Amino acid sequence: MGRILKYGFLFFVIAFIGIQFIEVDKTNPEVTADIQAPPEVKRILRSSCYDCHSNETRWPFYSSIAPISWFIADDVNEGREKLNFSNWEKLYSEKQDELKRKIWKEINEDEMPMSTYIYMHPDAKLGLPQKDIIKKWATGNDFFNLDFQKRLK
Numbered sequence: 001m002g003r004i005l006k007y008g009f010l011f012f013v014i015a016f017i018g019i020q021f022i023e024v025d026k027t028n029p030e031v032t033a034d035i036q037a038p039p040e041v042k043r044i045l046r047s048s049c050y051d052c053h054s055n056e057t058r059w060p061f062y063s064s065i066a067p068i069s070w071f072i073a074d075d076v077n078e079g080r081e082k083l084n085f086s087n088w089e090k091l092y093s094e095k096q097d098e099l100k101r102k103i104w105k106e107i108n109e110d111e112m113p114m115s116t117y118i119y120m121h122p123d124a125k126l127g128l129p130q131k132d133i134i135k136k137w138a139t140g141n142d143f144f145n146l147d148f149q150k151r152l153k
């Protein structure tokens with residue numbers, strides 16, 4: 001039994017070291033058409049969304065450690081594919097409107113920012129006032145605040 005544990009541990013250590021050599025696609029491509037939005041909106045997007053939805057990802061130190069790095073790089077690449085604020089201004093206005101609707105939907109349902117991200121970045125969690133700012137920007141709806149919406153349900 002002792003021997004199995006010892007070789008098992010050794011195998012684990014060697015495998016862990018081995019996977020560090022697998023290359024991970026961690027890039028920050030050029031920012032070509034960064035989103036133009038009111039400063040209060042921009043601040044929220046920057047602090048809660050830009051790490052996965054822009055080309056200005058702040059890669060944390062643990063994003064260099066496999067296998068965590070694989071999951072993070074996957075999230076960033078998939079996130080950028082669906083929504084990239086760094087090329088927002090190049091999108092047709094119809095596409096922007098569609099994305100704004102999705103942005104509000106994801107935030108309203110607490111789907112975004114991703115829960116795994118909030119675990120490591122508690123400040124990224126959006127409170128009611130911040131959600132309200134995004135709602136007004138994304139839906140153009142000024143008087144409809146969240147508390148009011150809740151009371152209607």
Ligand code: HEC
Pocket residue numbers: 045048049050051052053074075076078079082083099102103104106107112113114117
């Ligand atoms: C940790 C990375 C991460 C963060 C932070 C993050 N997202 Fe995402 N987002 C993703 C990934 C990955 C997807 C694609 C998979 C999915 O839909 O769950 C996605 C999908 C989306 C979509 C759906 C796009 C589509 O076309 O279906 C929207 C909208 C979105 N995110 C908005 C946001 C907003 C707004 C924020 C900030 C408040 C945010 N996300 C923060 C990773 C992230």
